[in-house]
Structures are given as C-alpha cells and as structure tokens.
Amino acid sequence: MATYRRIDVSKLGEVSVVKFVDKKILEEAGIQELGAELFGLVELENRKTILLNFSGVEFLSSAALGKLITLDRKVKANKGRLKMSNIRPEIFEVFQVTKLNKVFDIRGEESEAIAAFTA
Amino acid sequence: MKHKNSPAAGTPAADKPAEVTAREQQPAAWQCIIDLPSERGISRLVTEPLLEHLGAHGWPPADIFSIHLAAEEAIVNAIVHGNKLDPNKKVHVECLISAELARVEITDEGAGFDPKAVPDCTSEERWEVPSGRGVMLMRTFMTRLEYNAKGNSVLMEKRRD
Numbered sequence: 001m002a003t004y005r006r007i008d009v010s011k012l013g014e015v016s017v018v019k020f021v022d023k024k025i026l027e028e029a030g031i032q033e034l035g036a037e038l039f040g041l042v043e044l045e046n047r048k049t050i051l052l053n054f055s056g057v058e059f060l061s062s063a064a065l066g067k068l069i070t071l072d073r074k075v076k077a078n079k080g081r082l083k084m085s086n087i088r089p090e091i092f093e094v095f096q097v098t099k100l101n102k103v104f105d106i107r108g109e110e111s112e113a114i115a116a117f118t119a
Numbered sequence: 120m121k122h123k124n125s126p127a128a129g130t131p132a133a134d135k136p137a138e139v140t141a142r143e144q145q146p147a148a149w150q151c152i153i154d155l156p157s158e159r160g161i162s163r164l165v166t167e168p169l170l171e172h173l174g175a176h177g178w179p180p181a182d183i184f185s186i187h188l189a190a191e192e193a194i195v196n197a198i199v200h201g202n203k204l205d206p207n208k209k210v211h212v213e214c215l216i217s218a219e220l221a222r223v224e225i226t227d228e229g230a231g232f233d234p235k236a237v238p239d240c241t242s243e244e245r246w247e248v249p250s251g252r253g254v255m256l257m258r259t260f261m262t263r264l265e266y267n268a269k270g271n272s273v274l275m276e277k278r279r280d
Contacts (some may be wrong), residue, residue, distance in 0.1 A: 026191055027159055027160060027162070027191075027195050045178075054204075059184065059187060059188070061188060061191050061192060062192055062197070062252040062253045062256055064193065065249070065252055066249035066250050067249070069247055069248070069249040070249050072247070073247060086222060089181075090180075090181055090184040090185075094188070094239075094256065097241075097255065097256065097259045098240055098241065098252050098255065098256070099240075099241040099246055100246070102246065103246050
C-alpha cells in the first residue's frame with residue numbers, strides 16, 4: 001500500500017474513495033505531487049473504480065483541472081471508471097464554465113456516486 | 120446606481136439600523152503594489168492579504184472565490200507563460216479593494232500574447248486538453264477583463280452586485 005501526502009485513499013467495496021488533504025488545490029499546494037499520486041492509483045496500483053470526493057476542498061485552480069483531465073484519460077485508457085462527488089457550488093461552476101461537467105461523471109453525494117458504480 | 124460608501128460623520132452608530140452601520144463601518148479602500156519574483160507558488164504573497172481585505176470589506180464568499188480564482192490564474196500565467204520563470208523578471212501587481220470594487224492589475228516582463236488567439240477550451244475537441252482554461256475563467260468570474268495592446272498586462276475588475 002502506497003503512502004500518500006496529498007490524498008487520503010480508502011476502500012468502500014470495490015470503490016477506491018479519494019479525498020484531498022489540501023483545502024486549496026492550486027499550483028503552490030504541491031500540485032505536481034498531487035498529480036503523481038492520483039496517476040499512481042491507476043498506473044502503479046491498477047485501481048479500476050475511483051471516486052474523487054471533494055468534500056473539504058474550498059478552492060481549485062485551472063492547474064488542478066489539468067491534473068483531473070489527465071487522470072480521467074488515464075482511468076479510461078485503463079478501462080476503469082472515475083466519478084466525482086461533494087463538489088461545492090463555486091467549484092462546480094468552474095467545471096460548468098469550462099464544460100468539464102460534460103467530460104467528468106459528477107454526482108452530488110458520495111453515496112449517490114457509489115450507487116452509480118453498481119447500477 | 121451604486122451606493123457610495125460614506126463615513127458616519129459624527130452620528131452615533133447605535134442610532135443606525137444594524138445593516139447600515141455595518142456598511143458604513145467598512146474600512147477605507149485597501150491598496151497594494153508589489154513586485155513578485157517569477158517563482159512558482161509566490162502568488163500567495165498577494166492572494167492571502169487580498170482574501171483578508173475582501174472579507175474585511177464584506178464581500179460575499181462566492182465573490183471572494185471568483186476574485187481569488189482570477190488573481191491566481193493571472194499571476195500564474197504572468198510567472199509561467201509571461202516571464203517563463205526567468206529569475207531576472209518580476210511580476211508587477213496592483214490591487215485596490217473597496218466595499219464596491221475589486222481591481223487587480225498584473226503586468227509581466229514577457230513578450231505579451233494575443234488573448235483572442237487562445238483556443239476556445241469549451242469547444243468539444245478541446246474538452247480533454249489539460250491546459251488553456253485560465254483566461255476563460257478570469258473572463259467569466261470577473262465583471263471586466265482587459266489586456267493592454269502588447270498583451271503583457273491584464274486589468275481585472277469585479278463590482279459588487
């Protein structure tokens with residue numbers, strides 16, 4: 001089991017639930033490290049079913065969006081599934097204006113996202 | 120018509136309705152002029168006091184998020200794309216925060232760029248490209264966004280609704 005500094009990973013059935021350690025995800029907050037840890041879930045640990053739970057995340061800049069897009073592509077290439085949940089309204093607006101809400105599978109609460117994996 | 124903030128000249132605050140008192144007790148406009156080195160992660164030298172003063176001037180959390188996002192994107196663009204992380208180049212930042220207006224002007228020492236030439240990140244073929252969203256976010260989340268002719272300086276404003 002890998003050790004992470006930027007994310008907390010727990011297992012709920014088959015789903016790897018990922019929470020973010022930093023409240024503000026921007027360039028200075030070790031975003032390269034965050035990306036490397038997220039990509040490692042797919043490339044090193046071969047996790048197929050991943051939920052990013054954004055509860056506790058108050059701010060996110062476009063540098064973070066880039067990492068999420070790359071993660072989404074890596075998960076899809078690995079024939080896995082990625083969903084996101086618990087995104088606060090201001091951050092959801094960032095996803096909307098950049099049309100990333102059409103790229104990502106975004107659910108309201110964690111329980112809805114978990115249910116959607118098994119549906 | 121915007122309500123202009125005026126001091127409560129000699130009037131005892133206790134006689135005023137609570138909301139009016141809060142409005143009139145806003146601190147004077149805050150100004151900040153700083154030259155940042157072109158280093159990653161340096162934007163907090165501006166964004167931390169900026170957030171503090173937006174809060175002190177009573178801006179709502181959603182607006183504070185917008186202004187923080189726009190300032191962060193613009194400073195990162197200036198450092199990374201404008202000055203290309205050149206340690207000999209500075210990013211000049213000027214901020215003005217009052218209860219009605221937030222203005223941030225950011226100038227780098229780079230060659231400038233044409234903001235109209237940035238590809239539309241919302242077009243379907245670019246949805247999955249991991250960069251190129253900063254300017255669009257700045258434009259969406261601020262009331263006004265203007266580049267100078269050279270394209271190395273951006274002026275952003277948000278007006279309080």
